[in-house]
Amino acid sequence: MSANPTAALLIIGNEVLSGRTRDANLQFLATELGALGIPVREVRVIPDIEATIVGTVNELRAKFTHVFTTGGIGPTHDDITSECIAKAFGVPWEVHPVAHARMAAYYASQNPPTEFNAARLRMATMPRGCVLIENEATVAPGFSMENVHVMAGVPRIMQAMFRALAPKLERGQPVVSATVHADGVFEGQIADPLAAVQARFPALDVGSYPYFRPGPVRGGVALVAKGTDAADVAAAADQIEALLLAVGGKPVRGEPKLDDNTTKG
Amino acid sequence: MSANPTAALLIIGNEVLSGRTRDANLQFLATELGALGIPVREVRVIPDIEATIVGTVNELRAKFTHVFTTGGIGPTHDDITSECIAKAFGVPWEVHPVAHARMAAYYASQNPPTEFNAARLRMATMPRGCVLIENEATVAPGFSMENVHVMAGVPRIMQAMFRALAPKLERGQPVVSATVHADGVFEGQIADPLAAVQARFPALDVGSYPYFRPGPVRGGVALVAKGTDAADVAAAADQIEALLLAVGGKPVRGEPKLDDNTTKG
Numbered sequence: 307m308s309a310n311p312t313a314a315l316l317i318i319g320n321e322v323l324s325g326r327t328r329d330a331n332l333q334f335l336a337t338e339l340g341a342l343g344i345p346v347r348e349v350r351v352i353p354d355i356e357a358t359i360v361g362t363v364n365e366l367r368a369k370f371t372h373v374f375t376t377g378g379i380g381p382t383h384d385d386i387t388s389e390c391i392a393k394a395f396g397v398p399w400e401v402h403p404v405a406h407a408r409m410a411a412y413y414a415s416q417n418p419p420t421e422f423n424a425a426r427l428r429m430a431t432m433p434r435g436c437v438l439i440e441n442e443a444t445v446a447p448g449f450s451m452e453n454v455h456v457m458a459g460v461p462r463i464m465q466a467m468f469r470a471l472a473p474k475l476e477r478g479q480p481v482v483s484a485t486v487h488a489d490g491v492f493e494g495q496i497a498d499p500l501a502a503v504q505a506r507f508p509a510l511d512v513g514s515y516p517y518f519r520p521g522p523v524r525g526g527v528a529l530v531a532k533g534t535d536a537a538d539v540a541a542a543a544d545q546i547e548a549l550l551l552a553v554g555g556k557p558v559r560g561e562p563k564l565d566d567n568t569t570k571g
Numbered sequence: 572m573s574a575n576p577t578a579a580l581l582i583i584g585n586e587v588l589s590g591r592t593r594d595a596n597l598q599f600l601a602t603e604l605g606a607l608g609i610p611v612r613e614v615r616v617i618p619d620i621e622a623t624i625v626g627t628v629n630e631l632r633a634k635f636t637h638v639f640t641t642g643g644i645g646p647t648h649d650d651i652t653s654e655c656i657a658k659a660f661g662v663p664w665e666v667h668p669v670a671h672a673r674m675a676a677y678y679a680s681q682n683p684p685t686e687f688n689a690a691r692l693r694m695a696t697m698p699r700g701c702v703l704i705e706n707e708a709t710v711a712p713g714f715s716m717e718n719v720h721v722m723a724g725v726p727r728i729m730q731a732m733f734r735a736l737a738p739k740l741e742r743g744q745p746v747v748s749a750t751v752h753a754d755g756v757f758e759g760q761i762a763d764p765l766a767a768v769q770a771r772f773p774a775l776d777v778g779s780y781p782y783f784r785p786g787p788v789r790g791g792v793a794l795v796a797k798g799t800d801a802a803d804v805a806a807a808a809d810q811i812e813a814l815l816l817a818v819g820g821k822p823v824r825g826e827p828k829l830d831d832n833t834t835k836g
Contacts, residue, residue, distance in 0.1 A: 321778055323610070326748075326780075327780070332616070346589075346590075347618060351615075381758050383765060384769075423763075460783070483591075512648075513586055515586055530586070
């Protein structure tokens with residue numbers, strides 16, 4: 307997978323760090339970007355503090371092919387992402403004529419007309435040289451500044467922005483995965499043969515994730531092979547199925563059906 | 572809040588970065604730590620790669636009072652958190668006698684007895700000098716190494732470990748918050764007076780979070796004042812209520828009732 311482009315996500319907002327809001331954007335973007343062959347390699351959640359945003363954007367944009375930010379592009383005083391991106395790139399933060407024209411027309415068309423006040427004008431103010439991410443969900447666009455893609459935090463709006471942006475991204479080899487699970491099998495039983503599968507397919511990620519549910523058989527283990535070579539993934543899945551059979555398990559392809567999250571132990 | 576201890580969360584696991592697993596630990600730990608006066612200032616999600624784990628642990632433990640890690644302490648080959656913590660601190664990774672004795676007794680007591688094999692022995696192997704986090708959910712403990720607290724990724728087990736750990740943490744001033752919301756009010760209407768509230772209470776975090784729901788009134792805005800001075804928080808909430816009234820809103824204390832997540836725009 308070394309040839310694939312890489313992504314980092316930067317989730318900006320005090321409300322996620324305080325626990326008020328449960329982030330819904332990480333899983334969406336990780337899944338969508340994986341399917342485009344642009345696997346997410348790191349995620350950070352940071353507060354609405356200028357020095358932190360500027361420093362983190364500059365660190366991540368140097369390290370990954372793409373950086374996707376969510377949050378902090380609304381009209382209120384705590385929405386400082388856009389001006390921080392301008393500072394990170396060392397360019398002026400100025401009214402974008404196309405964004406301004408579209409927003410002015412939209413606000414004038416409302417009945418009664420909405421005032422295009424200073425707060426709303428902030429949403430038309432952007433780093434010089436950016437490319438707009440226009441979208442179906444809102445008249446206030448996101449934008450791309452080189453390899454940094456700046457999107458809203460509201461999931462519905464973020465998703466519309468991502469749908470508009472995705473066709474413009476250069477894709478890598480899609481990441482494919484195969485999962486085999488077995489009730490009543492514990493990780494401690496299959497760790498050695500699973501490590502051998504990983505060793506035979508060094509280009510794949512082979513992972514082990516226990517799951518739990520109420521009832522006499524309390525859970526089991528889900529084993530995942532993931533990578534860009536579909537034939538290798540299929541061969542690894544066959545070996546995983548065989549090692550589950552060897553310890554007396556009844557392997558089933560796919561994820562287990564569960565009420566709650568499974569998470570790696 | 573500058574006198575309060577601070578926390579960073581380090582979520583370790585390919586399964587979160589790939590979108591397979593939706594993290595459930597961030598919101599729990601952010602909420603619990605905020606109530607203890609140990610606010611979370613940064614979260615990172617990183618893959619199961621040794622150099623990344625070692626480097627990130629060393630960066631975060633120098634920067635924050637506490638680092639809480641989740642994930643990667645099970646028995647399989649991709650569970651490398653524990654040995655990475657030893658490398659980060661430059662200490663041997665060795666069998667912990669107390670953890671070993673407890674696990675040996677537990678496995679022997681199972682009917683039929685469970686083999687204490689090499690994979691399970693990994694879960695009793697820890698950085699020299701660590702302090703165990705014994706817990707009700709599992710016989711395999713977490714551990715603290717100085718200011719780095721190493722916990723499981725499975726939410727149920729992580730929560731049991733945190734409950735065991737929390738009484739040992741030195742608390743700060745609890746972070747309290749007040750929320751006022753109003754249907755039909757848009758952020759663009761209240762941005763200026765809200766910024767004035769923030770300016771009058773520089774020690775508080777004042778945030779604005781739009782929400783959306785189906786129906787004729789599509790949503791509104793939730794305004795939050797948060798900090799360690801409860802009297803300031805109460806006074807700011809009164810001013811927020813007044814500014815919502817001033818634009819014709821009908822302010823209600825507390826979060827709006829919603830079906831889906833609200834997230835800052």
